[in-house]
Amino acid sequence: MMSGFDDIPFFDEEPAPRKQPPATGGIAARAMAARDRQQRPDYLSGLNPEQAEAVESLDGPVLVLAGAGTGKTRVLTTRIAHILSTGRAFPSQILAVTFTNKAAREMKERVGVLVGHAVEGMPWLGTFHSIGVKLLRRHAELVGLRSDFTILDTDDVVRLIKQIIQAEGLDDKRWPAKQFAGMIDGWKNKDLDPAQIPEGDARAFANGKGRELYAAYQNRLRTLNACDFGDLLLHPIRMFRSNPDVLKEYHDKFRYILVDEYQDTNTAQYMWLRLLAQRAKGVPQNVCCVGDDDQSIYGWRGAEVDNILRFEKDFPGAKVIKLERNYRSTEHILGAAAHLIAHNEGRLGKTLFTERTDPDDEKVQVHAAWDSEEEARAVGEEIEQLQRKSHKLNDMAILVRASFQMREFEDRFVTLGLNYRVIGGPRFYERLEIRDAMAYFRLVCQPADDLAFERIVNTPKRGLGDTTIRTLHDYARARDVPMLAAATDIIETDELKAKARKGLFDVVADFRRWQSLLETTPHTELAEQILDESGYTAMWQNDKSAEAPGRLENLKELIRSMEAFESLRGFLEHVALVMDAEQNENLDAVSIMTLHSAKGLEFDTVFLPGWEEGLFPHQRALDEGGRSGLEEERRLAYVGITRAKHRCHIWFVSNRRIHGLWQSTLPSRFLDELPNTHVEVAETEQSYGGYGRGGYGQSRFDKADPFQNNYSTPGWKRAQQNRSDATRDNWGSRSGHAVERIGYGESGPRSRTIDGELVAKSTSTEPSRFTVGDRVFHMKFGNGNISAIEGNKLTIDFDKAGQKRVLDGFVEKA
DNA sequence: AAGTAAGCGATTTTT
DNA sequence: TCGCTTACTT
Numbered sequence: 136m137m138s139g140f141d142d143i144p145f146f147d148e149e150p151a152p153r154k155q156p157p158a159t160g161g162i163a164a165r166a167m168a169a170r171d172r173q174q175r176p177d178y179l180s181g182l183n184p185e186q187a188e189a190v191e192s193l194d195g196p197v198l199v200l201a202g203a204g205t206g207k208t209r210v211l212t213t214r215i216a217h218i219l220s221t222g223r224a225f226p227s228q229i230l231a232v233t234f235t236n237k238a239a240r241e242m243k244e245r246v247g248v249l250v251g252h253a254v255e256g257m258p259w260l261g262t263f264h265s266i267g268v269k270l271l272r273r274h275a276e277l278v279g280l281r282s283d284f285t286i287l288d289t290d291d292v293v294r295l296i297k298q299i300i301q302a303e304g305l306d307d308k309r310w311p312a313k314q315f316a317g318m319i320d321g322w323k324n325k326d327l328d329p330a331q332i333p334e335g336d337a338r339a340f341a342n343g344k345g346r347e348l349y350a351a352y353q354n355r356l357r358t359l360n361a362c363d364f365g366d367l368l369l370h371p372i373r374m375f376r377s378n379p380d381v382l383k384e385y386h387d388k389f390r391y392i393l394v395d396e397y398q399d400t401n402t403a404q405y406m407w408l409r410l411l412a413q414r415a416k417g418v419p420q421n422v423c424c425v426g427d428d429d430q431s432i433y434g435w436r437g438a439e440v441d442n443i444l445r446f447e448k449d450f451p452g453a454k455v456i457k458l459e460r461n462y463r464s465t466e467h468i469l470g471a472a473a474h475l476i477a478h479n480e481g482r483l484g485k486t487l488f489t490e491r492t493d494p495d496d497e498k499v500q501v502h503a504a505w506d507s508e509e510e511a512r513a514v515g516e517e518i519e520q521l522q523r524k525s526h527k528l529n530d531m532a533i534l535v536r537a538s539f540q541m542r543e544f545e546d547r548f549v550t551l552g553l554n555y556r557v558i559g560g561p562r563f564y565e566r567l568e569i570r571d572a573m574a575y576f577r578l579v580c581q582p583a584d585d586l587a588f589e590r591i592v593n594t595p596k597r598g599l600g601d602t603t604i605r606t607l608h609d610y611a612r613a614r615d616v617p618m619l620a621a622a623t624d625i626i627e628t629d630e631l632k633a634k635a636r637k638g639l640f641d642v643v644a645d646f647r648r649w650q651s652l653l654e655t656t657p658h659t660e661l662a663e664q665i666l667d668e669s670g671y672t673a674m675w676q677n678d679k680s681a682e683a684p685g686r687l688e689n690l691k692e693l694i695r696s697m698e699a700f701e702s703l704r705g706f707l708e709h710v711a712l713v714m715d716a717e718q719n720e721n722l723d724a725v726s727i728m729t730l731h732s733a734k735g736l737e738f739d740t741v742f743l744p745g746w747e748e749g750l751f752p753h754q755r756a757l758d759e760g761g762r763s764g765l766e767e768e769r770r771l772a773y774v775g776i777t778r779a780k781h782r783c784h785i786w787f788v789s790n791r792r793i794h795g796l797w798q799s800t801l802p803s804r805f806l807d808e809l810p811n812t813h814v815e816v817a818e819t820e821q822s823y824g825g826y827g828r829g830g831y832g833q834s835r836f837d838k839a840d841p842f843q844n845n846y847s848t849p850g851w852k853r854a855q856q857n858r859s860d861a862t863r864d865n866w867g868s869r870s871g872h873a874v875e876r877i878g879y880g881e882s883g884p885r886s887r888t889i890d891g892e893l894v895a896k897s898t899s900t901e902p903s904r905f906t907v908g909d910r911v912f913h914m915k916f917g918n919g920n921i922s923a924i925e926g927n928k929l930t931i932d933f934d935k936a937g938q939k940r941v942l943d944g945f946v947e948k949a
Numbered sequence: 950a951a952g953t954a955a956g957c958g959a960t961t962t963t964t
Numbered sequence: 965t966c967g968c969t970t971a972c973t974t
Contacts, residue, residue: 235963264964288964308970364964399963436962537960559962596950712964731961753960771961794959795965940965954972959965 178216178249182209189423189456190214193223193391196412196450198443199425202487203472203777204463204737207425211393212242214423215257216249224390230411231260231393236713238395238735239265259389263404265712267367270374277378278370283581285361286711290570291586292316292363299351303344310341319349323365324437326372326403329353358615360583368403375410386414390421397426397446401437409449420450428483429476432731432771434763435756444483461487463737465496468783470813472776478808479766487777499776499783500817501806506790506797507540507745511547514742517784518553518725521740528554530739532726534775536751540744541727554724559732564714568675568686569693573710575665579649580704583617592618595674597638603631607639619646645669658703662694730775741779744786746772746803749793772805784817796928797916797941904943905929911946913939918949 179187189199189210201207215231218224233239239261246257259266268286275282287295296319297312318340322332329350337346356362362370375382392412394400400408412422424446431440447453461469469487476482504510518531533544541557548555563569571594574587581587589608593599610630611621625631626640649665656664666672672690675683700706726738745751752768760767776783787802905911909921911931919933929946932938 262964267964286964367964433962435960539959600950714964729961750960755960767961792965950974952972952974954970956970957968959967 176220178213178220182206182213183460185456185458185460186210186213189425189458190217192423192454192456193218193221194421195419196421196446196453197423198397198446198450198453198455199423199458200455200483200485201425201427201458202461202485203427203430203774204461205458205487206462207395207427207458208238208241208245210458211395211425212245212249214393215242215246215260218391219250226257227259228388228390229257229259229393230266230389230391231257231395232266232408233260233262233395234399236262236265238262242395262712263407264364264367267371267407268708268712270371271362271367274374274378274381277374277381279357280362280370281360283360285359285577285581285584285587286367286708287356287361287363287586288711288714289316289364290565292319294589295355295359295586296348296352299348299355300341303341303348303351305341305344315340315345315348318345319352319363320365321437322349323363323369324401324403326369326406328369328373359585359617360581361586365403368407372403372407372410382410385411392420392422394422394424395426397424398428398431398440398443399426399433399438400442402439405439405442412450422450427485429479429485429770430734430774432734432767432774434760434767444481457485459485459487461489463780464489464777465781466492467496467498467813468776468779468781471499471783471809472773474810474813475776475805475808476769476773479769481766497782498813498815499785499809500815501746501809502784502786502817503802504786504788506788507543507792508547510744510786510788511543514544514744514784514786515547515551515553517742519551526739528723528725531742532728532733532736532738532740532778533742533744534728534730534733534778536730536745536753536771538729540750544727544744548725554722555727556719556722556724558726558728562714563689563692564710566686566689568689571671572662572666572690572693573707575669575671576662576703576707578619578646579653579661579665580707582619582646582650585611585618588618588622591669591671592622592639592642595670597642598634599638599642600635603635603639606630619643623647653703658700658706659694659697661703662697666690666694730771733778734774737778737780739780740782740784741775742784742786743772743775744788745791746785746787746806747791747800748803749800750791751803751805769805769808772803795940797939905946905948910949912949913941913946916941 179190182190183206186206186209189197190213193214199207199210201210211231215229218229219226231242233242243257243260246260258269261269271278271280271284272282275284293312293316296316297307300307300310300312300315318336322336329346332346332349337343337349339345341348356366375385389411392408394408408422412420414420424443426443428440428443431438431443434440447455464472464487466489469489473486502513504513514533518528521531522528533541535541535544538560545555545557547553564573571591574584574590577584577587578591589604592604607618607621607625610625611618614621614624616624622639623643626636626643631639645668649661649668652661652664672687675687675690678686697703697706700709730743751772752765756764756768758764776785785806787800787806789800790797791800792798905921905924907921907924910918911921911929912918913931913933916931916933916936916939919931919936919939921929922932922938923930924943928940929943930938930940931946
């Protein structure tokens with residue numbers, strides 16, 4: 136099994152240059168490769184021909200288009216194993232980049248399985264950011280940092296920006312720091328420094344001060360000796376650009392470069408990669424990017440699908456290998472997914488197939504429910520039924536478009552006593568008490584960390600209020616020293632009142648003591664000591680609120696998780712980069728998560744609720760992203776379906792409560808893009824369909840089996856268009872079934888269209904056709920009397936359902 | 950400094 | 965509508 140690995144040399148760091156393997160592409164190497172191919176080592180024998188080609192094409196640029204479930208990770212890990220076993224590179228000469236820590240971890244583990252002890256010898260396998268940190272710690276001085284720089288998270292960044300906005304004398308309510316943080320992030324994703332941002336962008340914020348503020352922010356980071364996440368990419372880029380000798384060093388070093396999830400790279404990551412990958416002319420670029428354009432779902436946070444689409448132009452002579460043989464899903468699931476994604480334009484074009492055909496495999500099921508409550512109830516029932524057939528809850532997942540959908544399922548599962556776990560959501564290291572504790576630790580390790588200082592200087596309360604902090608802040612800025620240092624000085628003066636001076640004196644003394652213990656005391660012990668002596672633990676012990684015990688528990692957990700690290704510093708770095716905490720694997724539970732966080736996972740049974748226009752595809756994606764927004768939504772749907780191994784159940788409801796108002800909804804257009812042959816509409820004995828749908832036109836989903844006939848005929852399409860327009864009008868007032876298209880009069884409501892498809896229409900504000908006291912009928916709640924009217928929103932006392940607020944388009948005069 | 954009142958926004962998320 | 969953040973009050 137381990138053939139060929141026993142004689143790999145291992146180095147923690149660089150081997151001596153003359154001991155390097157023969158140059159890639161050389162005759163010797165090719166001969167060796169040929170020999171290896173003949174021998175077909177064990178680790179290659181389990182691969183299909185395409186996978187094997189992806190693994191063995193070591194010379195020159197390679198793009199592996201790996202569809203969902205086609206063994207992408209296997210290819211990557213085996214390729215690394217192959218490089219090592221053929222002696223083409225030492226572990227430290229392979230650069231392997233992933234997006235998430237999870238992916239990096241998984242890759243490390245799997246390479247470990249293949250090559251045993253070599254994993255420790257792969258220092259350059261990690262996320263873009265962790266590799267960036269590694270580069271920066273080595274060359275910090277080249278970008279004006281010290282190598283012990285701190286990494287700020289989003290929360291720190293926002294607080295810092297807020298200070299800067301205030302310092303500029305701007306109103307921080309009119310110009311929210313959070314928004315500006317987002318803008319900076321966007322610029323950094325595009326590899327733009329303050330001088331390079333487009334004039335329009337610069338003007339868009341704070342009366343044209345955008346550029347200034349961005350520059351001020353960067354200056355502040357430098358004085359704080361700190362980086363935000365974007366800098367972890369940008370600083371290395373700048374460093375390479377202005378220090379060709381350093382870049383050359385890494386060119387020589389990295390003989391093979393591998394990139395996972397290439398479709399998710401943003402412009403900065405692309406530049407970073409290109410700098411490292413594009414060597415001198417004539418030298419083969421052994422870069423291998425793996426990705427799937429059909430699974431690009433992060434355009435909204437700066438990912439450029441274009442990077443993968445133009446790979447062949449960027450790397451001339453690139454070999455493109457498609458992996459289309461799927462090992463995960465049934466033919467129905469693949470067929471449904473393929474048909475759906477075929478509606479996108481600008482694809483590289485892959486079609487997944489499987490060799491397994493089992494007549495027992497069920498088709499993808501589409502279910503209709505009356506409202507979200509019934510949807511949750513029905514999914515709960517399905518889950519219980521599967522459970523009765525001894526399916527594991529761990530093998531089931533509910534994948535939602537937006538997190539507000541989760542609640543209904545959680546509520547239902549609580550009543551049923553069904554175990555579930557929510558993936559994503561608020562994370563351990565983002566909790567208040569954890570962040571406070573971390574601020575203490577940070578300040579001990581890095582006395583210049585003003586953000587940490589300000590966070591905890593008066594937590595617990597030490598009588599150091601706003602005025603004191605402001606005085607101290609100004610004092611520090613005037614002398615250009617960190618606040619902790621300023622505090623040390625200021626307590627010698629009489630700038631502060633006696634009470635504040637005493638409080639500050641104690642803080643300074645505490646930190647001085649903890650710092651002196653840093654090298655001598657074991658870090659977990661020191662951490663505990665810090666939390667105790669600072670009074671932080673006591674603060675929560677004295678807190679009577681319901682969450683206090685949980686917070687204390689979290690603090691204990693924090694200390695416990697430090698044990699795995701060698702030092703406080705090492706732990707801090709880990710937390711800055713790896714924000715996730717492990718889930719309890721032992722519990723058998725249904726997973727609930729967003730479609731985005733489901734990427735890369737697989738489940739036996741997948742439930743996809745909420746396939747309604749406006750929710751999925753999401754209205755905002757359409758409004759803000761137009762055609763490409765729609766296509767990204769479609770890719771999201773594709774990701775959702777392809778998570779399923781055996782069963783995929785899609786749901787949509789007719790009524791959903793959005794922002795507290797009940798709204799009638801239309802089945803998602805994606806449902807109509809699913810093929811007959813692999814999809815069936817599930818018979819449900821629920822209330823859906825039992826009601827008259829009063830003038831909303833026919834839908835194939837009104838009938839028991841809409842797939843029987845004409846759902847894709849122009850007639851159906853038109854019917855849906857009618858319904859769509861009619862319903863959208865209900866946001867304003869009802870205007871019948873007129874088909875409104877592009878080209879309204881100047882004064883009329885403006886619609887948005889995507890290639891002629893009507894996607895959104897602004898609300899109109901005509902006076903309501905109802906008056907208080909009217910007797911009305913609502914499809915969901917039945918009869919009732921109007922008790923109040925605000926614009927198009929009616930408050931109605933229903934005979935059975937009680938008081939509800941609904942939009943006037945959904946009721947009729949009774 | 951804490952507690953209430955008012956206001957705002959409401960996809961998706963990693964590092 | 966609801967839940968969270970911020971402002972104002974005591």
